[in-house]
Each structure stands twice: as structure tokens, then as C-alpha cells.
Amino acid sequence: MKGNTISDPLFQKKALFLSQIAVFLILNACTLFETTGSYTEPLPQVQGIENLFNVPGQIVTDSQIHSIQFHRGGNSSNAPIIELNSNQRLNLLFEVLQFESRQFSVHISHHNPDWSRSSIGRESYIDGLFTVYMDAGRVSSVRQPQYRQYGFEFPNDDLRILKSGNYMLSVEDADTGYLVMALPFFVTENQGSITSSVEQLITPRQNLRSTHRPVSRYRLPDFVDQPQFDLEFYFVQNRFWGRSEKASELDFSSPEEVHYEMDRNSPFIGDYEFLELNLSDLTQRNPQVLEFIPAEVPPKVILFDDVSGFSASGRLTGAGNFGRPVMSLNAQYANAQFTFDANLNPDEDLEIYLTGDFNNWAIQSANRLIYNEESDRWHTSKILKEGMYRYKYVVMENSRVDDLFFDDLFTNTRQEYHTFVYMRDSREFYYRLLQFNHFFSN
Known part of the structure; x- marks a missing residue:
């Protein structure tokens, strides 16, 4: 950038x-x-x-x-x-x-x-x-x-x-x-209107993953005279705003609308996965809680192991950028202990991180997993409030995040999309956001 x-x-x-x-x-x-x-x-x-x-x-x-x-x-x-x-x-x-x-x-x-x-x-x-x-x-x-x-x-x-x-x-x-x-x-500005859909590409597959290609039509407002010069179009998957993709295939043949879509060679992953954590109950009555230790401050919650390739949560819908903590002042915090069976040789030159809506989807040193030779598991912890969260284990290799490394394959997951239409204002020299649309894959 x-x-x-x-x-x-x-x-x-x-x-x-x-x-x-x-x-x-x-x-x-x-x-x-x-x-x-x-x-x-x-x-x-x-x-x-x-x-x-x-x-x-x-x-x-x-x-x-x-x-x-x-x-x-x-x-x-x-x-x-x-x-x-x-x-x-x-x-x-x-x-x-x-x-x-x-x-x-x-x-x-x-x-x-x-x-x-x-x-x-x-x-x-x-x-x-x-x-x-x-x-x-x-x-x-x-x-x-x-x-x-x-x-x-x-x-x-x-x-x-x-x-x-x-x-x-x-x-x-x-x-x-x-x-x-x-x-x-x-x-x-809510100017013009957008209709959108998602094409699912069965073949070819990208690294054995299904792929999505969002397509949209933008009906032009009257004041846009030269859309081919003044407009830019973007797509975002699952509210990862930092991964917005500029639409590269544009059709201006109609005087009333623009047809735009993703590059066929750079589609989104169509079966992108999240793990789900339900901490609405911090005690062992919760099927995700192995042990609850209330004497510690904050109380410690030891979660059952996550296993690479066997923990996908299926068809999760959009739950917001930051999860759904219970915002009542009566709700409690806990120190959640995550354990991951990565099926990975600890000697490999890879680093594993926990990230999720509970930490703003950031890659933080505090949430890097540490290998325990005795248990043959990877461990980290995060202070969380009672609530519902989505998260992933990601790999860092050569200074690049690989968030698909531990995903299951062929999981049927619903994807969330936003599309944005910007106009370059030639008089005031800034980008106006004319319209957006929010839609899902089937």
C-alpha cells in the first residue's frame, strides 16, 4: 500500500x-x-x-x-x-x-x-x-x-x-x-443500486479448495458521466477489510449500469472455515470446557483439544467483526486455555498463532502457540468474556500468514461478502463511497 x-x-x-x-x-x-x-x-x-x-x-x-x-x-x-x-x-x-x-x-x-x-x-x-x-x-x-x-x-x-x-x-x-x-x-452516500451474486467454481479447484467468484451490477446514478474513468469496485470476504480485492473484469457497454466481477484467476476460497467457541457457560456443563478452575483470577477455563482437520464449525453466518461477548456488566471473564493437536513436527520452521474475532483478527506474539513435548500438543491462552466467538489457527512462514493450512477440505461453509463502489472526486480530490452491498453465498 x-x-x-x-x-x-x-x-x-x-x-x-x-x-x-x-x-x-x-x-x-x-x-x-x-x-x-x-x-x-x-x-x-x-x-x-x-x-x-x-x-x-x-x-x-x-x-x-x-x-x-x-x-x-x-x-x-x-x-x-x-x-x-x-x-x-x-x-x-x-x-x-x-x-x-x-x-x-x-x-x-x-x-x-x-x-x-x-x-x-x-x-x-x-x-x-x-x-x-x-x-x-x-x-x-x-x-x-x-x-x-x-x-x-x-x-x-x-x-x-x-x-x-x-x-x-x-x-x-x-x-x-x-x-x-x-x-x-x-x-x-446510497447513490445508485447494486445487485450481487456468487458463482461457485467447481473446476478448476485451487489447492483442492472450492472457489467463489462474486459478480455485481451497479446501476449508475445520473451524475456519473464517465464510469470507466471515475469508478472503482471492490469485494471483501467475511469482513476481512484488509483483504479487499479490486474488481478487474469490468463491462461498461450499458449506458445505465456497470457489470463487474473478480478476476477468474484470483477467486476467493469458497469453503473458508472458522472454529466456533461457545463460552456462554464457563463451567464443565459446557461441552467445550474440560476443566473450570474458579479459584484463579481470572478463573481458568481449560478447553477440550482442537484437532487439525476435524474441528470445522460448518455453516456459520456473519457474527460481526468482534464476536458476541455478553455485554452485561454481570458477565464474567476467564483465562481460556487453548490446546491444539496440530499433527505437525515441532522442528519444522513454522510458527502457529491463535487469532479470532476476540482479538480483532490480529497476529500477536502473545497468542503464538508453544509446543509441549510431554503432551505432544500446542498451547496458548486468551482472556475472554462469556459469549460466542469465531477463531482459527494460522501458520506463519516466511513472514506470510497461511490461514488455510489447518482447514478441513470440502466442508460446506457459507461465505459473507461486501462490495463497495468508489468514485474519484476530481474537484475535491478524494474518493467518495457511492454505494455498498452485503450478500452471502448459497
Whole structure:
């Protein structure tokens, strides 16, 4: 991705901070940093890798932040997409495993389709305050551990959005100025209309996997005069915004619509799999829980083994980007212990990581699996709240994520898709997001 030069002092400060973090991140560091006072040191991220799930700049750096929810209001399964100049709102919720109140500030930035920073100034896309402060949060009823829940809803009277396009929501610790999370969202103009479908390609197969080729038709709004020059089209599978694919096969023969689709040589995997974790019950009454140890803080939950090639969850539908933790202040956290029978020689030059909607689909050093010779299993842990989650075990090889390495073959899985239509604004020099569509494979 090509990035623009950023002259904004606030963004220079964040860039300097992130560069300082990178110096201290060690790939093999598998433990969380300690909490000091009211600020928690950043959670290590694995650097310099390809095929990530997230967009450039999307990150959660604070190890004490959990149970993030970021979606269009009304349903936690909604994608973070709203219509410009409408009553639709985006809701951000997250929890910090600390009793003490912290002050967080929020601001947004406008981006191009490739998530490089757009060239327009803030005053062009924001009406109101450039920085807004969140409330003091609400304290949980449970202890061991006790936590505080923070929420923010926008656009609002203090923060109004004037342009469509790709955006990044950034949350900082107001006392230190450190960035604690950055999450992408989208603002569309609802101009024109899209109809979409998915072609399933039985042959040829890609590495013995079935493949999908989404196709769409975009009915043009009246103001688009030169679609072949002004429009760009993208597809995204399973809300992995960092893996958006630009449509390369375009048909402009009709004056009223554009037919666009994926390159036949670069389709999506049609049987992409997730593992499902149901932690609605932390005790051994839960069929996924082998042992529950309530005396520890947080309580320890030892899960039954996952086995490579035998754990697929079938036809899961879209469950949101961040899972479905129970957002009640009565719900409890636990230290979930994952055990994986990888059927893999530990001497091979491969690294295995746990990733899922519970950690923003990030590749983090803290969630790298460690081989135990006595049990002949791979182990890691993750602090999770009661709820429902999707996750995967992925392999890192030659600085590239292989998220298909442990998948079952020929599993019948339903895939979720989004398509986006952008227009280059030649007068104001930014990308407008004219329309999107949300659809599923059969």
C-alpha cells in the first residue's frame, strides 16, 4: 500500500509513538506487558508480515482492553457502515480490566480505498470538534476481575461527518496521548443500486479448495458521466477489510449500469472455515470446557483439544467483526486455555498463532502457540468474556500468514461478502463511497 505524507501534528505524534513501539516488539515475546498506574503498555504485534486480515493502521495496542464491539446501531452483527446524512449511528463499546476510571479521547480520519490517508483536511470531512472525549465508563458488578465498560455513539452533535468514504476511528488515552486502538468504518452516500451474486467454481479447484467468484451490477446514478474513468469496485470476504480485492473484469457497454466481477484467476476460497467457541457457560456443563478452575483470577477455563482437520464449525453466518461477548456488566471473564493437536513436527520452521474475532483478527506474539513435548500438543491462552466467538489457527512462514493450512477440505461453509463502489472526486480530490452491498453465498 502506498501512503501519503502526513503533515498533521497529531498524526505525526501517533506515528512517532508507533515507531517507538516497533523498536521494542520482539517476535517471540509471548507474555503481556505489565500494567503501570493507569496506563497499560502496548500489546506486542508481529511486525512485517503479509496477508493480514486487517487494514493498515488497524490495531489494538492496550492489553487491558477486551470485548470490543463496533457496529452500526441496532444489532451487534451489523458491519460498521452507515449512510451519510442519515439517522444511522455507529456504536463503540469496549471494556478495560481495571476498576480505576480512565479518560479516552476519540477522533476520526479520512482514507482512500487502499487505506492510505486521503489528502483532504479535517475541516472538509468533520463538522464539530476534531477530538471528542468519552465518558467515565460503568463498573462491572462482578469481581475477579472487576472491569469498566466504556461506550461512544456517533455521529452526534459534537462530531458530524460531511463526506463519504473510508474512515479510521482512533481512541487515545487522554492522559498520555498514546493510541490504544484504531478501527475502520465506512460512510456511504446510497447513490445508485447494486445487485450481487456468487458463482461457485467447481473446476478448476485451487489447492483442492472450492472457489467463489462474486459478480455485481451497479446501476449508475445520473451524475456519473464517465464510469470507466471515475469508478472503482471492490469485494471483501467475511469482513476481512484488509483483504479487499479490486474488481478487474469490468463491462461498461450499458449506458445505465456497470457489470463487474473478480478476476477468474484470483477467486476467493469458497469453503473458508472458522472454529466456533461457545463460552456462554464457563463451567464443565459446557461441552467445550474440560476443566473450570474458579479459584484463579481470572478463573481458568481449560478447553477440550482442537484437532487439525476435524474441528470445522460448518455453516456459520456473519457474527460481526468482534464476536458476541455478553455485554452485561454481570458477565464474567476467564483465562481460556487453548490446546491444539496440530499433527505437525515441532522442528519444522513454522510458527502457529491463535487469532479470532476476540482479538480483532490480529497476529500477536502473545497468542503464538508453544509446543509441549510431554503432551505432544500446542498451547496458548486468551482472556475472554462469556459469549460466542469465531477463531482459527494460522501458520506463519516466511513472514506470510497461511490461514488455510489447518482447514478441513470440502466442508460446506457459507461465505459473507461486501462490495463497495468508489468514485474519484476530481474537484475535491478524494474518493467518495457511492454505494455498498452485503450478500452471502448459497
